[in-house]
Amino acid sequence: MKFNNLFNTDDRAVSPVIGVILMVAITVILAAVIGTFVLGLGDSVSDTSPQASLSFDYTADAADSTIEVTHSGGDAIPESATLTLNSDVAALDTTDELGSELTVGDTRTVGIDAELETGDTLNVIVGDRIVASWTYQG
Structure with a gap:
């Protein structure tokens, strides 16, 4: 070696x-x-839906039932967003859209043709995606 x-x-x-x-x-x-x-x-x-926190308040009157949609935080919801009740746009009163862009602190009141029953669901839809959903608990 x-x-x-x-x-x-x-x-x-x-x-x-x-x-x-x-x-x-x-x-x-x-x-x-x-x-x-x-x-x-x-x-x-880059094609994503807005992320937002929305709260809903239902008021049932003899003449008019309404839901107040309040933007609590997150991205702005565009005016093209639609609201559906149990997947039916026609159940909403005068408008199925928010009317204008919904930003933090804004509130929109939406009329409803009938009283809600437990389990009814309201969806806020942007494009083809559900941004927020609320289920009435009676």
Whole structure:
């Protein structure tokens, strides 16, 4: 056995291994970025519905039943938002829309054609997504 073999500092194989690992990592990252743009996943990420906290107050009168929708916090609800009662827009009185943008602190009063029964659900919908839902508990 030669004494020089004990202190051999030949580490030529380390450099090619690191190079291969870096090339594989770069390939995976490029494939992910290109795949995201080709499949259009980047477009759907920004298409989100508003996140808001809404409270509801139901008042039943002999002549008129109303629900007050109050924006307690979060994103503004656009005026294009629709309200449905048990998935039926026609059950709401004069309007099925909020009328104007609903921001924090705003309140809108919506008339209802009939008295609510336990389990009736009011939904606030923006686009095709339900932003807030309220179920009457009697």
